[in-house]
Amino acid sequence: MSKQRVLVVGNGMVGHKFIDNLVQDPQSEHFDIITFSEEPRLAYDRVQLSSYFSGATAADLALTDEGYYNDNGVNFVLNDKVVELNTQANYVVTASGRKESYDKLVLATGSFPFVPPIPGNDQEHCLVYRTIEDLEAITTSASQSKVGVVVGGGLLGLEAANALKAAGLETHVVEFAPRLMAVQLDEGGGSLLRRKIEDLGVTVHTEKATSEIVPGETCRYRMNFADGSHLETDMILFSAGIRPQDELARQFDLEIGERGGIVVNDNCQTNVENIYAIGECALWSGRIYGLVAPGYTMAKVAASHITGGSETFQGADMSTKLKLLGVDVASIGDAHGNTPGAQSYTYNDEIEQVYKRLIVSEDGKKVLGAVLVGDVDAYGNLLQLMLNDMDLPDNPAGLILPAGDGAASVGLGVDALPDTAQICSCYDVTKGQIKEAVANGCVDMGGIKGSTKASTGCGGCAALTKQVLDAELANLGYEVKNDLCEHFAYSRKELADIVRVKQIKTFDELLDSHGHGLGCEICKPTVGSILASFWNDYVLKDEHIGLQDTNDIFLGNMQKDGTYSVVPRVAGGEITPEKLIVLGEVAKEFDLYTKVTGGQRIDLFGAQLHELPLIWKKLVDAGFETGHAYGKSVRTVKSCVGSTWCRYGVNDSVGFAINLEDRYKGLRSPHKLKFAVSGCTRECAEAQCKDVGVIATENGWNLYVCGNGGMRPRHADLFATDLDDETLIKYVDRFLMFYIRTADRLQRTSVWLENLEGGLDYLKEVVINDKLGLGEELEAEMVANIGNYQCEWQTTIENPEKLKRFKHFVNSDETDGSLAYVAERGQRRPATREERIQSVELVD
Amino acid sequence: MSQWKTICSESDLTPNTGLCALLDGEQVAVFYCGKTRALYAVSNYDPIGDAYVLSRGIMGSLSDVPVVASPLYKQHFNLQTGECLEEPEHMLKTYPVRLEAGEVQLQAA
Numbered sequence: 001m002s003k004q005r006v007l008v009v010g011n012g013m014v015g016h017k018f019i020d021n022l023v024q025d026p027q028s029e030h031f032d033i034i035t036f037s038e039e040p041r042l043a044y045d046r047v048q049l050s051s052y053f054s055g056a057t058a059a060d061l062a063l064t065d066e067g068y069y070n071d072n073g074v075n076f077v078l079n080d081k082v083v084e085l086n087t088q089a090n091y092v093v094t095a096s097g098r099k100e101s102y103d104k105l106v107l108a109t110g111s112f113p114f115v116p117p118i119p120g121n122d123q124e125h126c127l128v129y130r131t132i133e134d135l136e137a138i139t140t141s142a143s144q145s146k147v148g149v150v151v152g153g154g155l156l157g158l159e160a161a162n163a164l165k166a167a168g169l170e171t172h173v174v175e176f177a178p179r180l181m182a183v184q185l186d187e188g189g190g191s192l193l194r195r196k197i198e199d200l201g202v203t204v205h206t207e208k209a210t211s212e213i214v215p216g217e218t219c220r221y222r223m224n225f226a227d228g229s230h231l232e233t234d235m236i237l238f239s240a241g242i243r244p245q246d247e248l249a250r251q252f253d254l255e256i257g258e259r260g261g262i263v264v265n266d267n268c269q270t271n272v273e274n275i276y277a278i279g280e281c282a283l284w285s286g287r288i289y290g291l292v293a294p295g296y297t298m299a300k301v302a303a304s305h306i307t308g309g310s311e312t313f314q315g316a317d318m319s320t321k322l323k324l325l326g327v328d329v330a331s332i333g334d335a336h337g338n339t340p341g342a343q344s345y346t347y348n349d350e351i352e353q354v355y356k357r358l359i360v361s362e363d364g365k366k367v368l369g370a371v372l373v374g375d376v377d378a379y380g381n382l383l384q385l386m387l388n389d390m391d392l393p394d395n396p397a398g399l400i401l402p403a404g405d406g407a408a409s410v411g412l413g414v415d416a417l418p419d420t421a422q423i424c425s426c427y428d429v430t431k432g433q434i435k436e437a438v439a440n441g442c443v444d445m446g447g448i449k450g451s452t453k454a455s456t457g458c459g460g461c462a463a464l465t466k467q468v469l470d471a472e473l474a475n476l477g478y479e480v481k482n483d484l485c486e487h488f489a490y491s492r493k494e495l496a497d498i499v500r501v502k503q504i505k506t507f508d509e510l511l512d513s514h515g516h517g518l519g520c521e522i523c524k525p526t527v528g529s530i531l532a533s534f535w536n537d538y539v540l541k542d543e544h545i546g547l548q549d550t551n552d553i554f555l556g557n558m559q560k561d562g563t564y565s566v567v568p569r570v571a572g573g574e575i576t577p578e579k580l581i582v583l584g585e586v587a588k589e590f591d592l593y594t595k596v597t598g599g600q601r602i603d604l605f606g607a608q609l610h611e612l613p614l615i616w617k618k619l620v621d622a623g624f625e626t627g628h629a630y631g632k633s634v635r636t637v638k639s640c641v642g643s644t645w646c647r648y649g650v651n652d653s654v655g656f657a658i659n660l661e662d663r664y665k666g667l668r669s670p671h672k673l674k675f676a677v678s679g680c681t682r683e684c685a686e687a688q689c690k691d692v693g694v695i696a697t698e699n700g701w702n703l704y705v706c707g708n709g710g711m712r713p714r715h716a717d718l719f720a721t722d723l724d725d726e727t728l729i730k731y732v733d734r735f736l737m738f739y740i741r742t743a744d745r746l747q748r749t750s751v752w753l754e755n756l757e758g759g760l761d762y763l764k765e766v767v768i769n770d771k772l773g774l775g776e777e778l779e780a781e782m783v784a785n786i787g788n789y790q791c792e793w794q795t796t797i798e799n800p801e802k803l804k805r806f807k808h809f810v811n812s813d814e815t816d817g818s819l820a821y822v823a824e825r826g827q828r829r830p831a832t833r834e835e836r837i838q839s840v841e842l843v844d
Numbered sequence: 845m846s847q848w849k850t851i852c853s854e855s856d857l858t859p860n861t862g863l864c865a866l867l868d869g870e871q872v873a874v875f876y877c878g879k880t881r882a883l884y885a886v887s888n889y890d891p892i893g894d895a896y897v898l899s900r901g902i903m904g905s906l907s908d909v910p911v912v913a914s915p916l917y918k919q920h921f922n923l924q925t926g927e928c929l930e931e932p933e934h935m936l937k938t939y940p941v942r943l944e945a946g947e948v949q950l951q952a953a
Contacts, residue, residue: 486906486907487904487905508878508879517904517905517908518860518877518879518903518904518905518910519904519905520902520904520905520906520911520913521901521902521904521913521918521920523904524902524904525902542858542859545858545860545861546858546859546860546861546878546902546903547902548902549902549915550897550900550901550902550915551915553861553900554900558897558900558915558916560893560895560916561895562895562896562897562900562916804856805863808864809864809865809866809871810851810852810856810863810864810865810874811850811851811852811865811866812865812866814866816871816896818895818896833894
């Protein structure tokens with residue numbers, strides 16, 4: 001059977017989603033896919049566009065890459081707009097003259113920003129806000145401006161205002177309607193939003209119709225309004241709504257709606273059977289859907305129809321929840337109460353600046369809609385009540401009253417939701433799918449996110465997903481408790497609090513007061529780590545030694561045959577030739593297998609217990625100190641060579657990496673911690689896959705947190721930009737201590753963040769804005785820890801009592817006679833079991 | 845008649861840790877519980893990890909059974925019977941051990 005040729009016009013979020021659906025389909029081998037984009041890059045996340053102004057790059061926003069398309073046999077042509085369509089002969093022609101035939105054509109051309117027909121709207125600093133190229137133009141213009149105006153007070157307009165404000169401009173929003181976000185919010189919600197935004201320093205002008213843009217007196221331009229007033233500004237951003245990009249369809253005879261949009265049926269087909277339209281260019285049942293989630297649903301429907309599936313588009317809910325200029329805003333269903341007979345409950349707290357309105361049906365039994373400003377915690381519950389047409393609880397007002405007024409119990413029991421209820425609209429994940437994931441062994445948010453993708457898009461459903469997870473765990477008989485082990489009925493976080501607040505200094509003290517039994521290999525190292533994090537005592541003291549894993553007791557990493565590896569610290573990966581020679585000489589003398597690590601250090605393998613002190617004596621004498629490669633602790637700070645040598649470096653990454661490593665070296669933590677510092681945006685140190693990543697910019701350092709490689713790689717999140725050395729260290733102090741205080745046992749920072757309620761935003765609040773008032777305390781704890789640092793190897797080799805442990809037998813100077821090695825590539829390695837049995841060519 | 849052999853003195857013991865002794869060519873892991881003052885002795889060989897390492901495991905209790913966890917792959921061994929809790933087909937040899945006049949003694953076979 002010959003392959004069908006599917007041609008996708010437009011590679012935006014929805015066009016990409018369609019391709020993704022098609023290549024993931026079991027039938028994908030029957031299709032050849034080619035996509036055209038007029039933009040110079042593959043699909044990126046337009047929803048997160050404003051993050052570009054807080055430091056995200058085009059790469060951060062990318063939804064896919066060329067590798068993915070190549071791997072899946074998807075052909076793509078960038079920078080080439082489709083300009084001609086022949087629906088009889090089934091081909092298209094591009095601006096560059098390229099002609100391509102198709103069996104199925106998918107139009108995912110999206111929309112374009114509507115610019116009101118105001119005289120003077122086409123001047124140099126009059127811009128729009130939709131593509132990355134637009135953002136680049138805005139950045140350039142903003143750098144030459146002091147005052148900026150956004151025309152349009154809707155959702156996108158406020159996003160754009162945020163961008164101007166972030167660029168340091170005096171920012172104004174001009175809206176034609178009497179209130180902000182007139183589509184989504186009622187009067188009460190709109191006016192509170194206005195007040196909050198004005199408190200942030202953005203001036204809002206409502207009921208203003210711009211009549212012309214003329215040269216200004218104090219600024220570049222003057223906007224004259226219909227009511228006779230005017231406003232001076234250096235730049236203008238138009239964000240007055242979108243219009244479907246239906247030009248191609250319109251010119252070549254597809255059916256177009258009266259006010260634009262390509263008419264489609266429930267299969268997302270146009271009036272020509274083998275042509276589909278999806279996303280913001282499509283008009284379904286007289287409606288354009290200007291949100292990404294319905295576009296994704298259309299993408300799924302079209303892909304399903306092409307592969308012979310039966311999914312249909314049945315409209316989409318336009319409820320939305322977002323943060324605009326830091327203000328939480330949500331709108332659900334019939335937010336204006338337009339349904340005949342609709343009644344409402346309103347909660348308006350002018351002190352705390354919270355507005356909530358719940359619109360219910362005439363009989364008072366169902367949710368029709370809601371408006372939430374300032375506190376959107378109720379969003380998930382209310383949305384589910386509406387979408388699933390569920391009966392309201394007895395006291396509906398309790399759904400929007402603040403907790404603590406006896407109303408907190410009026411929640412939505414997630415058990416009441418049907419399995420078909422959609423929990424995550426970004427990835428279309430249902431309650432049933434989450435239940436299935438739990439049944440298959442996912443027991444925490446990290447697992448759910450990894451297997452279902454739920455709450456990895458906008459994150460709006462995180463709280464609800466967690467509720468479904470917990471309820472399902474309870475249903476399956478998991479007791480949802482975080483007890484560390486049978487000896488302590490506390491989580492690691494609770495134990496850390498107890499140790500810190502009650503100033504507990506030993507495991508026995510803690511076991512006597514808060515545990516029972518003798519302890520085990522789970523609680524002992526965990527408590528040992530907590531004690532070390534807060535008090536940083538010598539880990540081999542008699543009262544601590546029994547808590548440590550063998551790696552910590554012998555200050556090396558146990559290998560498969562019971563010998564250890566030795567990793568001295570090489571801060572920042574910088575090492576003198578003299579020290580490198582010492583490492584080589586030691587390795588040679590003790591016949592240690594030698595390998596360079598991923599953390600820019602040298603690992604020496606195969607040391608027996610009695611050899612460890614001899615080896616370390618030589619290393620310490622040569623100026624080395626322990627590398628803590630054996631501990632759940634700060635390991636390395638990797639660096640690229642930076643501005644001292646590199647032609648491209650903009651800052652001294654090696655020097656800063658060494659400072660960071662010296663500051664945090666050996667810090668005991670819930671899991672290992674890795675850092676990296678890159679000297680420029682080329683990122684040769686791969687800082688974005690580290691727990692703490694630092695990248696030099698022209699203006700300081702960008703800080704990334706919570707990345708890791710390993711089994712489940714995760715890119716670090718951009719945390720703060722353009723920091724000076726002191727501020728960066730302050731943030732890292734706080735970040736690390738907050739992690740140490742609150743993480744679970746063996747929880748990497750990445751999983752910790754994914755399970756942290758409120759996520760990255762909350763973490764920023766705590767660390768940057770000091771929301772919990774803990775900042776100084778966390779810093780003081782870090783300083784105390786650093787003050788108690790010691791090189792454990794130096795302390796050990798100076799202590800004859802401690803050195804007694806470093807022999808294999810307490811009653812003999814013999815060594816472990818079972819060890820056997822074979823030569824390989826000029827070094828030795830442990831013999832396998834078979835090799836030992838056959839005793840082939842063993843080396844001494 | 846088997847005899848007791850001194851392997852070290854009481855002062856060589858560190859509470860809640862193990863040590864390894866050589867007894868007639870066999871490697872024996874000896875553990876000392878600080879809380880109960882009990883001594884245990886089992887083979888130092890970890891049959892799952894295939895290495896002589898058990899004296900370097902963390903000791904503790906599971907449901908009141910005194911155990912050592914292998915430092916290689918963390919299986920638990922009952923210090924009284926030698927049985928592996930996770931894979932009971934593995935059974936460590938156990939040795940009589942006692943504290944006699946300030947000396948730690950193992951009974952040779």
